[in-house]
Amino acid sequence: MRWINKFRLRVRSVVRRNRVERELDEELQFHLHGLIDHYVASGLSPTEARQHALREMGPIEPRKEECRDARGTAVIDSARQDVGYALRTLRKSPGFSAVAILSLAIGIGANTTIFTFVNAVLLTPLRYPGSDRLVVIYEHKLNSAEPLAVHPVNFVEWRVRARSFEALALLQSPPLNVMGRDGAEQVSRVLTTPEVFQVFGIPPSLGRSFSNDDTRPGNNNVVILGYGFWQRWFAGDPSVLGRQLVTPDGSLTIVGVAPRAFHIGLTEPDVLTPMAIDPANPAATGSRAFECYGRLRAGVSLAAADAEVEGIATALRQQYQIDDGLGASVSDLHESLVRDARPGLRLLMAVVAIVLAIACVNLAGLLMARGVARRGEFAVRVALGAGRGRLIRQLVIESLTLSFFGAAIGVVAAYWSTQALVARSAGSLTGATGEPIHLDVRCLLFTLVVSAATAVAFGLLPASQASRVDPQAVLREQTRGATAHRRHYRVRGILVVAEVALAVVLLVGAGMLLRSLTNLTRVKLGFQPSGTLTMGLFLGTESPEMRSAVVEQILDRVERTPGVKAAGTIQFLPLRGLTCGTGFWPEAYAAGADPSRALPTECALISRGYFAAMMIPILQGRGFDRGDRMSTPRVVVVNHAFAKRYFPDGRVLGQRILVQGSNQALAEIVGVVGDVHHTGLTSDPAPTVFLLHAQTPGYITNLVVRTTTNPLGHASAIIRAIHEVAPTQAVSGVGLVERDLERVLARPRLQAILVTAFAVIALALSLIGVYGLIAYVVALRTHEVGIRLALGATRETVFFDLFGTGARLVFAGVGAGVVIAALLRRVVSTFVFGITTGDPITYLAAALAFSVVAIMAISLPARRASRVEPIIALRTE
Amino acid sequence: MRTIALEPLHGWAIAQRIRAISKDQLRVGQSALYPALHKLEQQGWIEAEWRVSEKNRRAKYYKLTAAGRKALKVETAEWERLSSAISLVVKPA
Numbered sequence: 020m021r022w023i024n025k026f027r028l029r030v031r032s033v034v035r036r037n038r039v040e041r042e043l044d045e046e047l048q049f050h051l052h053g054l055i056d057h058y059v060a061s062g063l064s065p066t067e068a069r070q071h072a073l074r075e076m077g078p079i080e081p082r083k084e085e086c087r088d089a090r091g092t093a094v095i096d097s098a099r100q101d102v103g104y105a106l107r108t109l110r111k112s113p114g115f116s117a118v119a120i121l122s123l124a125i126g127i128g129a130n131t132t133i134f135t136f137v138n139a140v141l142l143t144p145l146r147y148p149g150s151d152r153l154v155v156i157y158e159h160k161l162n163s164a165e166p167l168a169v170h171p172v173n174f175v176e177w178r179v180r181a182r183s184f185e186a187l188a189l190l191q192s193p194p195l196n197v198m199g200r201d202g203a204e205q206v207s208r209v210l211t212t213p214e215v216f217q218v219f220g221i222p223p224s225l226g227r228s229f230s231n232d233d234t235r236p237g238n239n240n241v242v243i244l245g246y247g248f249w250q251r252w253f254a255g256d257p258s259v260l261g262r263q264l265v266t267p268d269g270s271l272t273i274v275g276v277a278p279r280a281f282h283i284g285l286t287e288p289d290v291l292t293p294m295a296i297d298p299a300n301p302a303a304t305g306s307r308a309f310e311c312y313g314r315l316r317a318g319v320s321l322a323a324a325d326a327e328v329e330g331i332a333t334a335l336r337q338q339y340q341i342d343d344g345l346g347a348s349v350s351d352l353h354e355s356l357v358r359d360a361r362p363g364l365r366l367l368m369a370v371v372a373i374v375l376a377i378a379c380v381n382l383a384g385l386l387m388a389r390g391v392a393r394r395g396e397f398a399v400r401v402a403l404g405a406g407r408g409r410l411i412r413q414l415v416i417e418s419l420t421l422s423f424f425g426a427a428i429g430v431v432a433a434y435w436s437t438q439a440l441v442a443r444s445a446g447s448l449t450g451a452t453g454e455p456i457h458l459d460v461r462c463l464l465f466t467l468v469v470s471a472a473t474a475v476a477f478g479l480l481p482a483s484q485a486s487r488v489d490p491q492a493v494l495r496e497q498t499r500g501a502t503a504h505r506r507h508y509r510v511r512g513i514l515v516v517a518e519v520a521l522a523v524v525l526l527v528g529a530g531m532l533l534r535s536l537t538n539l540t541r542v543k544l545g546f547q548p549s550g551t552l553t554m555g556l557f558l559g560t561e562s563p564e565m566r567s568a569v570v571e572q573i574l575d576r577v578e579r580t581p582g583v584k585a586a587g588t589i590q591f592l593p594l595r596g597l598t599c600g601t602g603f604w605p606e607a608y609a610a611g612a613d614p615s616r617a618l619p620t621e622c623a624l625i626s627r628g629y630f631a632a633m634m635i636p637i638l639q640g641r642g643f644d645r646g647d648r649m650s651t652p653r654v655v656v657v658n659h660a661f662a663k664r665y666f667p668d669g670r671v672l673g674q675r676i677l678v679q680g681s682n683q684a685l686a687e688i689v690g691v692v693g694d695v696h697h698t699g700l701t702s703d704p705a706p707t708v709f710l711l712h713a714q715t716p717g718y719i720t721n722l723v724v725r726t727t728t729n730p731l732g733h734a735s736a737i738i739r740a741i742h743e744v745a746p747t748q749a750v751s752g753v754g755l756v757e758r759d760l761e762r763v764l765a766r767p768r769l770q771a772i773l774v775t776a777f778a779v780i781a782l783a784l785s786l787i788g789v790y791g792l793i794a795y796v797v798a799l800r801t802h803e804v805g806i807r808l809a810l811g812a813t814r815e816t817v818f819f820d821l822f823g824t825g826a827r828l829v830f831a832g833v834g835a836g837v838v839i840a841a842l843l844r845r846v847v848s849t850f851v852f853g854i855t856t857g858d859p860i861t862y863l864a865a866a867l868a869f870s871v872v873a874i875m876a877i878s879l880p881a882r883r884a885s886r887v888e889p890i891i892a893l894r895t896e
Numbered sequence: 897m898r899t900i901a902l903e904p905l906h907g908w909a910i911a912q913r914i915r916a917i918s919k920d921q922l923r924v925g926q927s928a929l930y931p932a933l934h935k936l937e938q939q940g941w942i943e944a945e946w947r948v949s950e951k952n953r954r955a956k957y958y959k960l961t962a963a964g965r966k967a968l969k970v971e972t973a974e975w976e977r978l979s980s981a982i983s984l985v986v987k988p989a
Contacts, residue, residue: 042946046907046956047930049949053908 051076097409101416108417115389116421119382122784123425123473124432126375129777131433131458131466132440133367138465139456140360145353146280148220152315153352156187156328158307158345166348166355169311170341171301173332174212177311177347180331183324185314186217190283191305193719194557195290196749198265199252205557205749206248206289212296218314219281225249226260226275233293236303241293242271246279248289264290267747283312284356307341312352325349362849363770369846370528370777373521375469377781379477380518381788384511386418386478388795390485391507398490410486411479418478419471426470433466434458444769484510508796512828515785515792519832519873520839522778522785526865527840529778531851532771534861538853539767545695545704546593547634548756552730552737553592554722555751563682566716567649570626572744573722578628580740582727587629588712588720593697594759599623602679603708605665609677609685617679620661621697621707624717629709630656630692632723633756640672640690643711653686653714659694661706678708682715700763701852723756730755770850782869785832790876793825797884802893809889818885825877833866833873840865904959906949907933933958941967 051072058068109116144150156177157166174189181187188211195208209215213229216222223243233241242264244253253259263270271292281287296304315324325348332347390397397410441456484507556573558566570588577586591599602617627643629635638659647654655678662671675685694704712720722741726733734753741748797804804817844856854861905913911929936942941964949955960968 042956045954049906049953049955050908050911050930052953053912 047076097412098416101413102420104413105417105420109420112389115385118787119385119421120424120428122378122381122787123422123470124428125780125784126371126378126429127422127426127466127470127473128429128432128436129371129780130375130469131429131462132436133364133371134465135433135437135458135462136440136456137364137368138459138461140357141364142461145356149314150220150353151351152185152317153218153220154184154313154315154321154324154349155352155355156311156313156347156349158332158347161344161346164348166350167345168307169309170307171296171304171309172339172341173335173347174309174311175296175298175301176335177328177331181324181327183315183319183327183349185316186214187311187313188212188214188218189294189296190215190310190312191294191308192288194555194749194751195292196267196557196747197290198267198747205555205751207286209283209288209291210294211291212294215283215291215312216277218312219283220314221278221281223275224278225257226273228275229291229293234296236295236297239293239295240269240271241274243275243277243291244273245277245287245289245291246281247287249276313349321349321351359766363766366770366846366850367773367777370525370774373525374777374781374784375473376476377518377521377784377788379473380514380521381784381791382418382421382477383480384514384518384788385791386414386481387484387507387511387514388791390414390481393485394488397485397488401488402490407486411482414482414485415475415478418474418482422470422474422478425473426466429470430458430463430466433462444765480510511792511795515788515828516832516835518785518788519829519869520836522781523833523836523865523869524840524843525774525778525781526869527837527862528847529771529775530861530865531847531854531856531858532767532774534854534858535850535852536764536767536771539700539764541853542696542700544593544700544760545635545693546756548760550725550728550730551632551756552724552726552734552753553756553759554734554738554753556588556720556722556741557749557751558716558718558720563716564649566718567713569745569748570712570716570720573741573748574626574628576740576744577722577724577737580733580736582733583737584725584727585628585631586722586724587632588626588722589629590624590712590717590720592721592723592756592759593633593695594699594756594763604677604679606675606677606685609675612677612679612683618665619706620678621705622678622680622710623697623707624710624712624715624720626712626720629723632725633695634725635695636693638691638693640688642690642692643709643713647711648713653684654689654711655686656690656692656709657688658692658704658707658709660704661708662691664706676708678710680710680715686710686714722750767850767852782872786872786876789825789829789873790880792828793821793877794880796824797821797880801884801887804884804887805889805891805893808887809893814885818881821881821884822877825881826874829870829873829877833869836869837862837866904945904947904957906947906955906957908955910958936964940964 054072054075055065055068058071059065063071145153147153155166156169158169158173159165159167169189171189174187178187190212191210193208193210194205197204197206211229212234213231216228222228224246226243229241229243233239244259244264249255249259259273259276262273264273277288277291294304313324315321328347328349332342332345335342336345400410401407437456437458556570558569561569574586574588577583599622601620601622603620604612604617608616625643627645627647630637630642639662640656642656643654655676657671662669665671666674671688671691674688676688677683677685692709695707696702696704697707698705722737724730724733724737731753738750738753741750800821804821807817808814840862841857848856851858907929910933933942933944937944937958941961942958943961944956944958946954947957
């Protein structure tokens with residue numbers, strides 16, 4: 020109770036300040052009258068009584084101050100005064116305030132924007148219960164950490180042996196063809212073992228989850244609908260359980276509906292179906308092409324689980340041929356989803372921090388200049404009894420005021436720029452968590468902390484400098500304090516060198532990213548991405564002959580469509596991150612197909628017409644053609660890298676090899692084609708063997724069509740053509756090869772653009788700093804210049820003298836910047852491509868670019884000063 | 897605080913009362929009185945209200961709160977302990 024009362028009184032003292040003050044005044048007046056009455060009573064005249072009383076009372080104001088102190092609100096009161104005073108001061112110099120607030124707004128806005136992404140992507144946990152226990156288990160080559168897909172044999176072993184997990188689920192995402200109202204439609208699907216809902220910790224929102232019975236081969240014709248799919252197709256009808264979902268291969272009984280927004284990785288699957296897996300023969304389910312998710316038991320650390328799985332993998336290596344040279348690891352699910360986005364976000368966070376640092380250094384310099392100009396004011400205040408602490412407090416409050424104005428504008432700017440970036444970046448900043456990006460309370464808190472820290476960072480040094488005034492000296496000498504100026508100049512010089520150095524570091528970084536980006540766009544892909552349309556075809560589980568025949572029919576029909584130049588198919592399109600690694604044997608030791616003697620190669624399953632559609636040059640021999648069929652001798656085509664590596668003598672055509680895989684048979688190499696960047700722009704093309712779909716038909720493929728003009732314009736005509744020959748054939752994901760290329764380039768491009776933009780801002784800020792300092796020096800020395808000119812100095816001498824002052828600082832800064840950049844060069848090593856992090860051209864260009872602009876910024880005031888008329892200069896004193 | 901334990905008084909009266917009780921030995925100047933009063937008010941030991949004084953002027957009357965009474969007892973006891981200790985030391989034996 021008491022503290023509430025106390026608090027109420029204190030609040031009253033602050034909020035109802037005028038009233039409290041008036042009451043205080045009245046109370047003291049009452050006392051005074053008491054005294055007067057007392058003296059009158061003792062026989063004095065009213066005037067004399069009043070004089071006595073006043074004398075006894077002494078000065079009233081200090082008493083009031085003591086009463087205020089007793090109320091314990093003095094600090095708040097004086098802070099209030101300071102803020103009011105700060106606002107007035109800032110209003111009085113709108114130019115300075117605008118520059119200061121704007122540069123702070125840029126710095127704080129940039130930090131808030133990038134932090135918003137960092138917060139959403141890296142700091143916000145995934146939206147599953149106990150998401151910190153969700154892990155991914157993957158295989159990897161013993162000499163590499165690069166994750167590989169999981170083999171079902173290993174999954175079954177892990178599930179039996181590992182003690183660290185509450186549940187493990189094996190997943191694959193082949194699409195599913197479903198008969199809708201308008202024929203077959205391809206929907207996204209997750210094929211999974213029953214544990215998936217246990218792993219992600221949410222039960223189906225309707226019906227049941229999968230049971231072990233559902234995974235028995237031949238018994239697995241049930242389906243769980245995705246929440247979004249259930250809404251779209253069945254309008255959220257709860258009576259959907261028990262109904263049938265018809266596919267071209269038979270119908271599936273609907274047994275459940277997944278929870279809302281049940282994302283696995285980035286996407287919410289349309290349907291989930293049970294994976295048929297026989298613990299006695301898991302290899303029948305497939306090969307190394309699955310994902311494995313797990314939930315750690317409570318209290319089991321990631322490291323412990325990783326050690327256990329690594330140990331099991333060691334045992335499995337002895338047991339299974341397929342695990343030769345492979346290990347297994349456990350990684351946090353969130354971590355594995357943001358793996359690609361993390362380095363870029365870290366880099367950007369560092370960059371915006373530097374921008375803010377430059378803004379701070381810059382402002383510190385400007386405030387110091389103001390401090391010098393305001394020495395008179397401070398001297399007067401000290402003379403009137405203000406303590407040093409009080410002065411510093413007042414100046415820091417001025418800085419805080421500036422900073423909060425900057426933060427306010429910065430937050431608004433961050434709000435817009437976040438939205439713009441989300442729209443533009445197309446996921447390249449966000450990684451795969453699928454978290455919505457928006458400014459939340461944590462971001463605002465971050466901004467608040469940053470802006471307060473900023474204010475202290477740029478405000479404290481000038482404040483402590485300014486508060487160190489000796490009122491006597493200052494008031495006597497008026498403005499010309501040569502030594503003070505010299506010290507002031509030295510400190511500001513250091514500040515300018517520092518901000519120039521930081522800006523140069525950013526310029527060097529931006530230069531590296533830009534040059535890497537240019538190199539990336541110049542990579543010879545080995546194919547022509549423009550003018551090429553792609554669409555996915557899922558061929559279902561028909562017989563191999565049927566799958567082969569339908570592709571032939573589709574190609575025949577599509578080739579005759581007007582505007583089509585060439586058409587072909589490929590199982591995994593380039594630049595989509597999908598590959599198919601396998602092994603092969605040259606004919607000489609193909610006989611036993613001994614796995615230990617297989618040579619590694621990438622493989623691609625294509626149809627005739629593919630090389631023409633992608634414009635991949637045929638270097639030797641021929642490509643596939645209509646004459647190559649199931650019934651004719653087996654043929655393959657290899658790429659240049661393959662020929663060079665395995666047939667260095669050049670005699671490759673006519674050689675026969677056996678490629679590991681289903682339906683394997685000796686095949687003759689009939690052609691060599693140019694290398695293609697299949698997996699990405701930065702990796703060298705790997706040896707690749709092209710297999711023919713017509714001889715080894717796959718289940719999924721992509722149609723690739725080269726058209727005369729505007730490929731997307733032909734899309735509907737091509738889909739109609741497909742449906743003419745194969746009415747139930749589902750077509751998915753119409754796209755452009757060009758867009759795949761754009762997607763690959765999106766992240767490096769965005770990073771380069773952002774870092775460059777920030778570097779330009781940094782350049783501008785540091786130029787303001789350089790210009791400000793030189794202008795200040797010039798202003799101080801106008802009088803001196805006047806004298807020198809009057810005594811016969813030439814304007815050139817004066818110009819070069821002033822110019823040199825600035826140029827020395829700029830070159831010192833540029834030099835320091837280059838050195839710092841060189842020391843930090845490992846930071847950008849994961850981002851550069853085609854150049855080294857020590858690339859001299861980049862360093863030189865950055866240093867030169869900065870020097871040129873900086874010299875212009877110095878020349879301006881130096882020139883103006885050297886042009887003054889001596890008479891005018893001398894008269895200004 | 898003792899001076900206002902019986903009835904609410906205003907500042908001037910408190911000063912007078914102290915002077916009278918201490919037989920002119922203690923003269924509390926307003927420089928000490930008012931900050932002390934404000935401090936006590938802030939601590940919640942006394943509370944103030946505006947009333948019209950005997951001379952028809954508005955004056956701020958202070959009176960003891962319940963918490964103040966309790967504190968007064970504690971403080972008085974404390975003071976007696978201290979002052980008797982002092983007199984023991986100072987008085988010649």
